Amino acid sequence: MRMKRLQILMTLTVALLLAVGAYFVPAAPAATMGPVTDSVGVVKVNKGQPVTIAYWLVVAGPDASLGVDSRRGIEIAVDDKKTVLGFPIKLIGEDSGCNAEGGVTAATKLASNQDIVAAIGSSCSSEAVPGAPILWKAGIVTVSPSNTAPKLTAADRGADFDGYLRTAHNDLVQGRVAAEFARKSLKVGKAATIHDGSPYAEGLANAFADNFKKLGGTITSQEAIAPTDTDMRPVLTKIAAGKPDLVYYPIFIAAGGFVTRQAKEVAGLQNVKLMSADGTFSPDFYKAGGDAVVGMYHTSPDLTEAALGTRYTAFLAKHKKKYGENVLSAFHAHAYDAAMIIFSAIEKVGKKDGAGNLYIGRKALRDALFATKGFRGVTGTITCNKSGDCADPKIAVYISNSSDPAKWNPGEEPKKIYP
Amino acid sequence: MEPAAKTARGVWRSVVQTGALWGAGAIFLALVGLVEAVSHRQIVAGVLSLAYALLLLAGLGAGTQVSRRWAGRAAWQRIVGGALAGALVGVAVELLVVIGRSVNLRIMLINASPPLYEILSFGRGLGGVPLMMLAQTGAGAIGAAAPLLPPWFRRPVIAGLSMAFVIGLFQDLVQLMLQSGVRAGLRSLLFTGDGLALHGAVLLFVFAAGLSVLRARYRAPAGRWAVGLPPQRRRVLRWITMGAVVAAILILPWVAGLFISQVLVLVGLYTLMGLGLNLEVGFAGLLDLGFVAFFAIGAYTVGLLTTTGPLAVAHLAWWTVVPIATVVSLIAGVFFGLPILRIRGDYLAIATLGFGEIIRLLVLSDFLRPWLGGSQGVLGIPRPVLVGLEFRGPQQLIYLTVVASALVAFVAARLRDSRLGRAWMAVREDEDVAEALGINTVNVKLLAYGIGGAFAGVSGAIFAVMLGSVFPHSFNVLISINVLALIIVGGMGSLPGVMVGSLALVGLPELLREFSDFRFLVYGAVLIVMMQLRPEGLWPTAVARRELHDGAQAPAVPGHAVELAGAKEGDG
Amino acid sequence: MAATLVAARIQRNWLQRLSVIDIFLWAFRLAVLAAVVVGTFRTLYSGRYAGEVWLDFVVFGVSQGSVYALIALGYTMVYGILRMINFAHGDIFMCGAYTAYYAAGALYRAGVFNRQPLLSLAIILAVAVTASTSVALLVERVAYRPLRRAPRLVPLISAIGASFFIEYAVRGLYGSGFQAYPEFEVFKGKWNVFGIGILRTQAVVIVATLILMGLLYLFVMRTKTGTAMRAVSEDMEVAALMGINVDRIIVITFAVGAAAAGAAGVLYALVFKQVHFFMGFYPGIKAFTAAVLGGIGNIPGAMLGGLFLGLFESVGPILVLDGLGIVAPYQLKDVIAFTMLVMVLIFRPSGILGERLAGKKA
Structure with missing residues (x-):
């Protein structure tokens, strides 16, 4: 008896649920507010209220240093900029966990806040794939400081990603420069790669290997480790058996430090050339790698004073003063630039009414961001193409001549040698 | 009452102890960075920021504790005692400011920065030092007065x-x-x-x-009224309540909005997993720290069979794939249960943990990348469509999760009351005796793994469409740990407990996203506190509640009936 | 009761007992064995790796295993007495290593570090042991002691909570970046032992582990406190009746286990240099695996389990997987480690040396 009633109840519930599920909200229509009409929507900032920018980065959990590093870049940008169009800037944000579900939750939370003008994120490509479309559906354009996966800005990425740009370097660009340098300048014939299972490292290692082979080189082995591994000697010993001239490991500081130190201890790798990418391009890497970093190569954006003036070194000084420690990872400068191009785009499209309220068209903001051209940032001159890649394609190669983090001054130490 | 508090020296010692303890707590909050991080966060705009609220809570707590310890003394004594303890908290906090201003603590403690000292002294330099002490004294007195009020x-x-x-x-x-x-x-x-x-x-x-x-x-009168109703009326009342609950669920996503819906979908997914793990741990007593494996298997099955991307094995509709994913996870559960059948207790914990890691590493590996996508994952999973309606966002998916959870909970409840369920409980209490009673422990255990895995597979199937993509990084050991924690926090073996547990351990942290840097710190603290206040869980089964209360007097001898899961190991 | 059951089981003859399950288990064992044999054969046959390379792999495995073993000690001791998985143990290890970094850094800046290496090492060790022990005792007092009579999984969850709390507290206090120990000049380079070149740091770790392990074993087997520990582990009730202060013994056990973890932290830092707030988590899990592999609750077992695990991780991928044509085999080293764990547990359900304990407990 009781059973039967339960069943009826269940059926009813299911039916009802489905019926209500049929109620789907329509997408936000074109809007006109104050002096602005926009096909996606308009944000109104009342006089005296701040312009809200949001980050969605991994700031908790084991990968936190990646996102905290970027967030600090944004915070310094906010300190530097102080106001846009006379309005103060408010930074809010979400942890995105460096995984897909974290990206979705963070993006959803930002998407439901109509005050947000633009977003900065995500940290990891796996967050951006499901997250960026959610933000754009809500009309929020996002600029990532650290996604490097090629597919995010591929020509066929789809309309879902119309609101997605990045100041990070596409793996294809950086991997190609590294391979060209290895083949043409170092005249290396055989190379091995190591990645750590992150989409960033895997993408870069593959891009390097493809280009290296295209240029006539031989890849002796393509290995992988876990970012939490500490003992790299076994895998390095395996690599040594293939007798490569160069090992390319575009991974992050901690694991990169282990590889660098231990490569010198493995028989057969003492004289091999070591090369890493911007994931380890930081003074902390000198601490991690110790004396073994002397003589190794890095690819990274051209941060020399010749190219940028003192912009980057000044940034580093501010960072040290504000947070009491060195930069944590590689994407603080990209985040700074991401924030800065957003501010500049807002300044281009924001309109004020008679009462001093600010109106920003969402589609107009998106278009202004994509139209960014020749913006002088901390990572180079920023120009966005139509699929959202904004980074300066000028990638430089550096060589380390010291292992003292205090001497860190990109261009001089590590010294820029290419192009 | 502490015996020490009876002597005069004991009285002072208890004040000093309490004050020092809470003061240390306040200093910890400051040095860990919480105080500075929430200093811009206004509870009441322009009046009280969260940072000061937290700091003053320390004084308040110290006062209350002293006052509670001195129950039975005169009111003025308790208030003075509380105020003193509060003052001590203030002294401790200001000690940090004074030391920090003269010695650079920042070499080691990165949050010991000048802005923190400014906050701790109300932004008035050293002039703020007595002010903070005064405020804490006041807080202590108020805290001490609180238990005195009617x-x-x-x-x-x-x-x-x-x-x-x-x-x-x-x-x-x-x-x-x-x-x-x-x-x-x-x-x-x-x-x-x-x-x-x-x-x-x-x-x-x-x-x-x-x-x-x-x-x-x-x-009390309303309760009496409800109890006094004739049975027929009471049934009607129950139907009305149920109807109200269902209606609330139906309109919830549209009232609560996008984000809350998303959080609830996650809670639903964890509830599904929790129901599965509850079957293994709560019913059958098989500790499992690798439960995420089945979740991953469900998600990847859906991914590979429905994706429009290059990794597709087939292009089926989501609705056809869900049963397939469920069966695949079930088989995986049985298959994984086989080698570890003879392993018991805590040995099981690590063997299962290993299984979870194996699955994660395999889907991540370069070796299987041509088939599973490696770290780049499986992309382009289409949303399910039902009679022309697309489940495209959390506000639609929530219905799917609710229906799935309800179905699975129903199945779990029926299983619990079935012959199989009793067999599970027999195995949980004593495997050898269960075998002696003629229960086929092998089949019973394998079924627990299989069905539990199937439930997680359903969860994974929904997870895959929620994201529209599957990445190996979503399946780490922390998920297994979280699922285990939520069924214990909810109350082991209890079905409503699973939901309460996932609301508490998945829902709340998501809602506290804003304090993201400190999310896990709070999560850890909450787990510890929860286990001491309610070891039987938030919504325990009647049996567990009873046993725990008996168990409070009984000694914790290994093999005692109090030990619910994995109590024994070894043969014979 | 149990004895009669066993007898009843023996009386059935083996053919009757042979079920689908047994067939499957045998098939599983054979499959793993076949994969190992084929992989090994093909790797060796290809001749890609010279003889001395294999010796290197073994040395790497042993040194990594030694660190696992030292951490595993704490797990095993606490488990032996409380039957409780101290999930936060890996983080206690981290606390020691991280806090001692500041001592090492200060010594280095003062110039003492390389002038007085032994003294410096002693100071660093003292700081690490003190930090680890105090954190462990705090955790015991706050998170475990109130739960001593609670159901079994409750302390486990509390321990998981403690693990998170310690990690993120340290992150808040010391920062989310990482630090690197300075290098001892004395320990740079290699020593030649019986013609095998061993890195000095690795030799130090292996020897130190052996010494610590031996001391600990003597402590547990020969001293009065050690005897009391074993008594408590045997039966808490009876031990209390015999006049043993159970609470005190438990505290001592935690302290000793944590001290070993602190020492392990320093040894770890000697080899790997970097410290980070999350560095305890995976070594913790690995050490737990090692403890189980060796037979949890058993001190020599922890050593053996650690060494086996280190060897599986170091030699396994290249010996087995490489031969099977699997790309990037070191990505799958944990797959090997855990498969081997399950294999060992299939043959010996209570670990390599765990028999005595398991028999006693039932």
Whole structure:
């Protein structure tokens, strides 16, 4: 008896649920507010209220240093900029966990806040794939400081990603420069790669290997480790058996430090050339790698004073003063630039009414961001193409001549040698 | 009452101890960075920031504790004692400021920065030092006075303050819910730009205090009225309640908005997993720390069979793949259960943990990348469509999750009361005796693994469409740990407990996203505290509640009936 | 009761007992064995790796295993007495290593570090042991002691909570970046032992582990406190009746286990240099695996389990997987480690040396 009633109840519930599920909200229509009409929507900032920018980065959990590093870049940008169009800037944000579900939750939370003008994120490509479309559906354009996966800005990425740009370097660009340098300048014939299972490292290692082979080189082995591994000697010993001239490991500081130190201890790798990418391009890497970093190569954006003036070194000084420690990872400068191009785009499209309220068209903001051209940032001159890649394609190669983090001054130490 | 508190020296010692303890707590919060991080966060705009609220809570707590310990003494003694303990908290905090200003602590403790000292001394340099001590003394006195108040007065006041505090704390979320129409009006009534407006806080206080008074007056009579009704009427009443619950669930996503819906979908997914793990751990007593494996298998099955990308094995509809995913996870469960059949207790914990890691590493590996996508994952999973309606966002997916959870809970409940369920419990209590009673322990255990895995497979199937993509990084060991924690926090073996547990351990941390840097710190602290206050869980089964209360007197001898799961190992 | 059951089981003859399950288990064992044999054969046959390379792999495995073993000690001791998985143990290890970094850094800046290496090492060790022990005792007092009579999984969850709390507290206090120990000049380079070149740091770790392990074993087997520990582990009730202060013994056990973890932290830092707030988590899990592999609750077992695990991780991928044509085999080293764990547990359900304990407990 009781059973039967339960069943009826269940059926009813299911039916009802489905019926209500049929109620789907329509997408936000074109809007006109104050002096602005926009096909996606308009944000109104009342006089005296701040312009809200949001980050969605991994700031908790084991990968936190990646996102905290970027967030600090944004915070310094906010300190530097102080106001846009006379309005103060408010930074809010979400942890995105460096995984897909974290990206979705963070993006959803930002998407439901109509005050947000633009977003900065995500940290990891796996967050951006499901997250960026959610933000754009809500009309929020996002600029990532650290996604490097090629597919995010591929020509066929789809309309879902119309609101997605990045100041990070596409793996294809950086991997190609590294391979060209290895083949043409170092005249290396055989190379091995190591990645750590992150989409960033895997993408870069593959891009390097493809280009290296295209240029006539031989890849002796393509290995992988876990970012939490500490003992790299076994895998390095395996690599040594293939007798490569160069090992390319575009991974992050901690694991990169282990590889660098231990490569010198493995028989057969003492004289091999070591090369890493911007994931380890930081003074902390000198601490991690110790004396073994002397003589190794890095690819990274051209941060020399010749190219940028003192912009980057000044940034580093501010960072040290504000947070009491060195930069944590590689994407603080990209985040700074991401924030800065957003501010500049807002300044281009924001309109004020008679009462001093600010109106920003969402589609107009998106278009202004994509139209960014020749913006002088901390990572180079920023120009966005139509699929959202904004980074300066000028990638430089550096060589380390010291292992003292205090001497860190990109261009001089590590010294820029290419192009 | 502590024996030490009886002597005069003991009295002082207890004040000093309490004050020092809470002071250390306050210093810890400051040095860990929490105080500075929440200093811009206004509870009541322009009046109280979260940082000061936290700091003063330390003084308040010290005062209350002293006052509680001295129950039975004169009121003035208790208040003075509390004030002294509060003052001590203030002294401790200011000691940090004085030391920090003269020695650079920042070499080691990165949060010991000048801005922190500014906050700790109300932004007045050394002049703020006595001010903080004074404030803490006051807080201590108030804290000590609280237990002295009569309950009819204390309860509404505490309810009102808590309400204002909670709304202030979650103001971000509350404001998200109040963005349009009438609700926007409510928003501008309660909030200013930075937080709760002072008049908003007062309104909330009055509202909650009023409710509390009403509740105190009418709760007991209403209960008596309901009990006194004839059975027929009571059934009608129950139907009405149920109908109200169902209606609430139906309109919830549209009232609560996008984000809350998303959080609830996640809670639903964890509930599904929790129901599965509950079958293994709660019913059959098989500890499993690798439960995420089945979740991953379900998600990857859906991914590979429905994706429009290059990794597709087939292009089936989601609805056809769900049964397939369920069966695949079931088989995986049985298959994985086989080699570890003879392993018991804590050995099982690590063997299963290993299984979870194996699955994660395999889907991540370069070796299987041509088939599973490696770290780049499986992309392009289409949303399910039902009679022309697309489940495209959390507000639609929530119905799917609710229906799936309800179905699975129903199945679990029927299983629990079935012959199989009793066999599981027999195995849980004593495997050898169960075998002697003629239970085929092998089949019974394998079924627990299989069915539990199947439930997680369903969860994974929904997870895959929620994301529209599957990445190996979503399946780490922390998920297994979280699922285990939530069924224990909810109450082991209890079905409603699973839901309560996932609301507490998945829902709350998501809602506290704003304090993201400190999410796990709070999560850890909550687990510890929860286990001490309610070891039987938030919504325990009747049996567990009874056993735990017997167990409180009985010694914890290994093999005692109190030990619910994995109590034994070894053969014979 | 149990004895009669066993007798009843024996009386059935083996053919009757042979079920689908047994067939499957045998098939599983054979499959793993076949994969190992084929992989090994093909790797060796290809001749890609010279003889001395294999010796290197073994040395790497042993040194990594030694660190696992030292951490595993704490797990095993606490488990032996409380039957409780101290999930936070890996983080206690981290606390020691991280806090001692500041001592090492200060010594280095003062110039003492390389002038007085032994003294410096002693100071660093003292700091690490003190930090680890105090954190462990705090955790015991706050998170475990109130739960001593609670159901079994409750302390486990509390321990998980403690693990999170310690990690993120340290992150808040010391920062989310990482630090690197300075290098001892004395320990740079290699020593030649019986013609095998061993890195000095690795030799130090292996020897130190052996010494610590031996001391600990003597402590547990020969001293009065050690005897009391074993008594408590045997039966808490009876031990209390015999006049043993159970609470005190438990505290001592935690302290000793944590001290070993602190020492392990310093040894770890000697080899790997970097410290980070999350560095305890995976070594913790690995050490737990090692403890189980060796037979949890058994001190020599922890050593053996650690060494086996280190060897599986270091030699396994290249010996087995490489031969099977699997790309990037070191990505799958944990797959090998855990498969081997399950294999060992299939043959010996209570670990390599765990028999005595398991028999006693039932």
